[in-house]
Amino acid sequence: MNQKNAILIVDDDPRNIFALKMVLKARGFDCETATNFEDAHKILISNHNVKLVLMDMMMPDIDGYESISKLKSSEEFKNLPIIAVTAQAMIVIKRNV
Amino acid sequence: MIAIDIVGDEDLELLLEEVASVYGYDFTDYSKASIKRRINRICLIDKHKSFTELRYKILNDQSYLSRFIEEVTVNVTEMFRDPTFYKTLKEKIIPQLGVNSFIKVWIAGCSTGEEVYSISILLHEAKLAHKAIIYATDINPTVLETAKKGIYPISQMKLYTENYQNSNGTEDFSTYYSANYDHVKFKEYLRKNVIFSTHNLVSDRSFNEFQLVICRNVLIYFDKILQDKVFNLFDGSLESLGYLALGSKETIRFSDLNLTYKQINKEKIWKKTR
Amino acid sequence: MEKNKINPKIEILVIGGSAGSFEVLLQILPKIKFDIDFVVLVVLHRKHNSNTSIADLFGNKTSIPVYECEDKDSLVPGNIYFAPADYHLLIEKDRTVSLDYSEKENYSRPAIDITFKSASDVFKEKTLAVLLSGANRDGANGLKYISQNYGTTIVQDPNEAEISTMPNEALKIFEPNYILGFKEIIKLINSL
Structure with missing residues (x-):
């Protein structure tokens, strides 16, 4: 049985996914990846090994802010830890998360 | 009547190199016989009379590229095949x-x-x-x-x-x-x-x-x-x-x-x- | 009959057939002498039904090795190859096979026209092609193409063919080197 805990990386840029994944895998984490919220949601629904989400904030269509609020307002994923990943560390932006 | 190929071997090589460098779609290592047939088929269907004409169209009309890709790649499939x-x-x-x-x-x-x-x-x-x-x-x-x-x-x-x-x-x-x-x-x-x-x-x-x-x-x-x-x-x-x-x-x-x-x-x- | 027209260095014998040609092939292939020094490639229209292997069917009847092609197989002289059902078969310059699952041509996959043209492009005047019985017009144009590229062409005698449409379609558009019954076809192949 493959029941190792996994981290889900959500980022619309495959290069960021690749970089994050390499770092995390080297430290022994299993990673799933998605390039948008819709795909991320599909993965979360079927893969219960995911225990943490790394969420890019700047994404087209549904961005990270909206993704997080959608997940937090659902019964299923309200307790799932999500770490926002962004290059924009301004205080104003931080407050929005 | 089977038409003589409009796109010959050297033309094919040139075209595929150019499509790869201009658009990033790399078909240069596709099976030569198949892709040559597909490209000559496009010439017949879209009525390109010469290799130059086809090449000009592909390299200067970006909207034609998606048609080119669609015809070059084969999209015939079925459910529960075999x-x-x-x-x-x-x-x-x-x-x-x-x-x-x-x-x-x-x-x-x-x-x-x-x-x-x-x-x-x-x-x-x-x-x-x-x-x-x-x-x-x-x-x-x-x-x-x-x-x-x-x-x-x-x-x-x-x-x-x-x-x-x-x-x-x-x-x-x-x-x-x-x-x-x-x-x-x-x-x-x-x-x-x-x-x-x-x-x-x-x-x-x-x-x-x-x-x-x-x-x-x-x-x-x-x-x-x-x-x-x-x-x-x-x-x-x-x-x-x-x-x-x-x-x-x-x-x-x-x-x-x-x-x-x-x-x-x-x-x-x-x-x-x- | 102009026997002297045959190029002495035939490197490939391509045979195309449809309805009514299976029985003819059962006559022809087992009688080909075993030490041929060219490739034999058969394109036969048949139902896509993989329960019986065509290679086994014919392999039991001849001492020449019989294969059904897989993608990128090399065509080796002295062997008999069949195009697999439901794929077009093309030949690369290095004489390996490329299969192709694109649209049917002449309502057929494999299409005889496609393989005939491809064989001619690679083997040029060293191609010998035979078109057998059949109920459609596949193969006629391919055979003509081979002829224009100085290959040698044979059409099965329409009077002998079980269904004469395919041979007749070819005869309508060009004059092949030979029009022969299957016994003469065997004789000719074995004289190469």
């Missing part, structure tokens, strides 16, 4: 996948999606769909749009139903779609666990690790060198003891994978042994 293959998947492979807490399947070169719905049906019937994700990828964004919609001509359903039954499918096949005049739409729940995305086998990297990689009748369009490269990509994308499934006349016999993969039954399914 029923014995699906029977083996259903009886030997899918139950094996069921032992995992999360099932990941990659259908590479999924074209208009007929195989994707076939596999999704198998996972649902095995009651494994709730913990499965199918990654369905293709080089061509246009065919992926069709795949996402899951709408197919009703005229195909007779063949697909026969294929399904011959693969030992026991449900009433018509429960999987709703019919509407001359088309059918496959049910929403069949694509709920599918992620559709573009992926170019020639230039893109491995993006995940899977227990099953299905790539049928795609590699026949690649030359041996490119086939080898793609086999390595698949090898890197398979968990240990994962399965690789190919088209009924494709083989890993000419590749290094032959040493570490074991064929299942007589079907074109190989198990990674390490």
